[in-house]
Amino acid sequence: MSYFDAASAAPLHPVARQAFQASLDEGWADPARLYREGRRARMLLDAAREAAAEAVDCRPDELVFTSSGTRAVHSGIAGALAGRRRVGRHLIVSAVEHSSVLHSADVHEAGGGAVTQVGVDRGGVVTAAAYGAALRGDTALACLQSANHEVGSEQPVGAVAELCREAGVPLLVDAAQSLGWGRVEGDWSLLTASAHKWGGPSGVGLLVVRKGVRFAAQGPVDERESGRAAGFENLPAIVAAAASLRAVRAEAAQEAIRLRELTERIRARVPELVSDVEVVGDPVRRLPGIVTFSCLYVDGETLLHELDRAGFSVSSGSSCTSSTLTPSHVLKAMGVLSEGNVRVSLPLGTPEEDVDRFLAVLPGAVAAVREKLGAPAPATIVREDALVVDALGKRCPIPVIELAKVIGEVPVGGTVRVLSDDEAARLDIPAWCEMRGQRYVGEEPADRGTAYLVRRVS
Amino acid sequence: MSYFDAASAAPLHPVARQAFQASLDEGWADPARLYREGRRARMLLDAAREAAAEAVDCRPDELVFTSSGTRAVHSGIAGALAGRRRVGRHLIVSAVEHSSVLHSADVHEAGGGAVTQVGVDRGGVVTAAAYGAALRGDTALACLQSANHEVGSEQPVGAVAELCREAGVPLLVDAAQSLGWGRVEGDWSLLTASAHKWGGPSGVGLLVVRKGVRFAAQGPVDERESGRAAGFENLPAIVAAAASLRAVRAEAAQEAIRLRELTERIRARVPELVSDVEVVGDPVRRLPGIVTFSCLYVDGETLLHELDRAGFSVSSGSSCTSSTLTPSHVLKAMGVLSEGNVRVSLPLGTPEEDVDRFLAVLPGAVAAVREKLGAPAPATIVREDALVVDALGKRCPIPVIELAKVIGEVPVGGTVRVLSDDEAARLDIPAWCEMRGQRYVGEEPADRGTAYLVRRVS
Numbered sequence: 001m002s003y004f005d006a007a008s009a010a011p012l013h014p015v016a017r018q019a020f021q022a023s024l025d026e027g028w029a030d031p032a033r034l035y036r037e038g039r040r041a042r043m044l045l046d047a048a049r050e051a052a053a054e055a056v057d058c059r060p061d062e063l064v065f066t067s068s069g070t071r072a073v074h075s076g077i078a079g080a081l082a083g084r085r086r087v088g089r090h091l092i093v094s095a096v097e098h099s100s101v102l103h104s105a106d107v108h109e110a111g112g113g114a115v116t117q118v119g120v121d122r123g124g125v126v127t128a129a130a131y132g133a134a135l136r137g138d139t140a141l142a143c144l145q146s147a148n149h150e151v152g153s154e155q156p157v158g159a160v161a162e163l164c165r166e167a168g169v170p171l172l173v174d175a176a177q178s179l180g181w182g183r184v185e186g187d188w189s190l191l192t193a194s195a196h197k198w199g200g201p202s203g204v205g206l207l208v209v210r211k212g213v214r215f216a217a218q219g220p221v222d223e224r225e226s227g228r229a230a231g232f233e234n235l236p237a238i239v240a241a242a243a244s245l246r247a248v249r250a251e252a253a254q255e256a257i258r259l260r261e262l263t264e265r266i267r268a269r270v271p272e273l274v275s276d277v278e279v280v281g282d283p284v285r286r287l288p289g290i291v292t293f294s295c296l297y298v299d300g301e302t303l304l305h306e307l308d309r310a311g312f313s314v315s316s317g318s319s320c321t322s323s324t325l326t327p328s329h330v331l332k333a334m335g336v337l338s339e340g341n342v343r344v345s346l347p348l349g350t351p352e353e354d355v356d357r358f359l360a361v362l363p364g365a366v367a368a369v370r371e372k373l374g375a376p377a378p379a380t381i382v383r384e385d386a387l388v389v390d391a392l393g394k395r396c397p398i399p400v401i402e403l404a405k406v407i408g409e410v411p412v413g414g415t416v417r418v419l420s421d422d423e424a425a426r427l428d429i430p431a432w433c434e435m436r437g438q439r440y441v442g443e444e445p446a447d448r449g450t451a452y453l454v455r456r457v458s
Numbered sequence: 459m460s461y462f463d464a465a466s467a468a469p470l471h472p473v474a475r476q477a478f479q480a481s482l483d484e485g486w487a488d489p490a491r492l493y494r495e496g497r498r499a500r501m502l503l504d505a506a507r508e509a510a511a512e513a514v515d516c517r518p519d520e521l522v523f524t525s526s527g528t529r530a531v532h533s534g535i536a537g538a539l540a541g542r543r544r545v546g547r548h549l550i551v552s553a554v555e556h557s558s559v560l561h562s563a564d565v566h567e568a569g570g571g572a573v574t575q576v577g578v579d580r581g582g583v584v585t586a587a588a589y590g591a592a593l594r595g596d597t598a599l600a601c602l603q604s605a606n607h608e609v610g611s612e613q614p615v616g617a618v619a620e621l622c623r624e625a626g627v628p629l630l631v632d633a634a635q636s637l638g639w640g641r642v643e644g645d646w647s648l649l650t651a652s653a654h655k656w657g658g659p660s661g662v663g664l665l666v667v668r669k670g671v672r673f674a675a676q677g678p679v680d681e682r683e684s685g686r687a688a689g690f691e692n693l694p695a696i697v698a699a700a701a702s703l704r705a706v707r708a709e710a711a712q713e714a715i716r717l718r719e720l721t722e723r724i725r726a727r728v729p730e731l732v733s734d735v736e737v738v739g740d741p742v743r744r745l746p747g748i749v750t751f752s753c754l755y756v757d758g759e760t761l762l763h764e765l766d767r768a769g770f771s772v773s774s775g776s777s778c779t780s781s782t783l784t785p786s787h788v789l790k791a792m793g794v795l796s797e798g799n800v801r802v803s804l805p806l807g808t809p810e811e812d813v814d815r816f817l818a819v820l821p822g823a824v825a826a827v828r829e830k831l832g833a834p835a836p837a838t839i840v841r842e843d844a845l846v847v848d849a850l851g852k853r854c855p856i857p858v859i860e861l862a863k864v865i866g867e868v869p870v871g872g873t874v875r876v877l878s879d880d881e882a883a884r885l886d887i888p889a890w891c892e893m894r895g896q897r898y899v900g901e902e903p904a905d906r907g908t909a910y911l912v913r914r915v916s
Contacts, residue, residue, distance in 0.1 A: 008487070021479070024478070029461075068689025070680060203692030205689070221561045221565075222558070222561065230528050232467065232527070234695070314493070
């Protein structure tokens, strides 16, 4: 098995395992107690906080351990917004943030707050200028990830932090994907991260609030962790998290070069090996270990299943994977193809041979899925001036497959209408046009579903 | 070292350690993923949920894993109150709940909700009748612990649940202290617990919401754990928690008899070995492993320190321990002495010899503290008809020590005024009167602090 989904959860780092086992004996007591076992637990907790703070480059008393990265984001956003309620209730987020940020924004909006979502380019990257333009007199907080979790693109955090600092607005950086690779540069105000993304254990997140940042923790009072993270400290896991962050950082520079070479290989080779593929995400400013591509005429869940059978564990932002029926909001915001989407995120130490084996297996896996899906007869009827493809009731990627089948029957300059009630079509039909050099005219409501208009230009 | 503070955090059970180590290899991946590692994690999570549900006696889909017992309480109360907002905004809690419950009630009250606190008797126990009387047409939720965390008294959960059921009000039971010992009887609606109290790891709590109970999870949306516990699942710890609950339960019946005999020994022997001691908590309806007593003329922190030096780790609800300056709200609600308070909570497997050694060491430790504190000369002056003890600026237990020193100078029928600005005096002077057969007349404001009036009757 090759596990290529480190961006979801990295396998436990050997140092994390050692630290875990060592602290199971020393770190189970309540660190608030005065007796021997309590003092020992307190010492472990203090040492872990210092190690984590050094890795983040903050003061130990600015950093608290939460029960997850998600919880760090929820608490960080809620506390920062409440701390600046007098200034206003405007929140800025990018359109490609992790769902924990976007769901926090939803709650804020439902409670009467205002939210501005800053868009991204086709590489998934925001511009500092767009953040600058979004800043208002009543802006309480801005949030920006250090790097994107689905496509690996790095965001211009330093430049955005500078604009926010000038405007007197705190910037919260979700560093979940990047903290293992290095410090987050720039003059940010709050930072969140998640240990199981860097090879630490699950059950530990970080929330950093710089001194001087107004912060009012929400929810019931709890005196632990400076009042910012309720509940008994998850101590052996905290020790393991801090130890593994330090260990991962020691390997980071060298491993970044190696993994970047491997993902570069995937970026270059996949379009040569598989037809109708779009590699997505910024080609230069990106994390070392993540590469994402989408394959036309393929459904994500079936492709994942094929790759799993071939021994590869990858993830997908397609609409037809897991429990979700809508495509990834990241791919949507980027305006790229979502069907047949595959995210490869390599754990530290991934052998080169595994990547080569993946490249050897991928074309056959895609071809198998395409063959399975290619069969349905096109349900086309000629009506008035336009060819109509009736893909109602059919799920991604069938609407695009049907479109591709009939485009040859349309005279150059002619139009085809694709009727679809699958939400993914809204994203994938324009993306197909972009990839195939056809013109996407637009959509209009139909009796059932939506009609997507495509003009053949070549 | 003898660790006698299992009610704060129990040492990790050997089964928890085994399960932990086994699942570190199998349980780090995201259980929502479709590939092999994800399916394996999902199977571990499902199996842990089934085991925990069996121990609780609920359906697996009624139980979610939270990041701590505190978090389970916070989420459970907030969700249940929100789910019944249409009925009303009245919440009932007992006066001796865990701080996580009382702080949740504070938040509810600050947000415009109404809270009724049901009082307890001198044993720390509520009556079902008092809960019945507190129920109103607009009561959204009632909360009652299964047993008290400071004095070990068991609450009449079954009877209270029955009254709540009749009134159509859900009852949330905080079972943190008792779940390792057995199921919570009665027809409760919600239940919370904490793994590190039964010998499981930290970082895991349980929240059970019976089918049919209206529940609206608060905070940002997160699809994991039925939307009731945000954040990536703390899987190896969850597996260890479920496995250790099952293991602890298998030993519970036999170990309960053994530990009850040991705490009974402490209850009986301490008043024989140490003068001026009050053993608190219900003598019959109590948890097997917890016993609590208070010693007059002793300050809790110094006594804990003496006992720690002698090799015993215990806890205290006195005002002068750790970071707190107010006595435990539990002892306050019971109206018992808080000074020199000691809680002994025995972990599973505590050897009999350790308890005997504790009983051998305790009298000397108390005597040493009393000697240290007994020195100050009484600052008494005779004024008008009453003797006045000026204990202003002195902390517990000095005011009571001063009172005890002068009571002999007061003629029977005469009165002594104790001036004190220490909050603990409000609790401890009446408690001293109760213990020494003197009459507590009441308090009145003084130029500085408060004057406490005591009449000598014997």
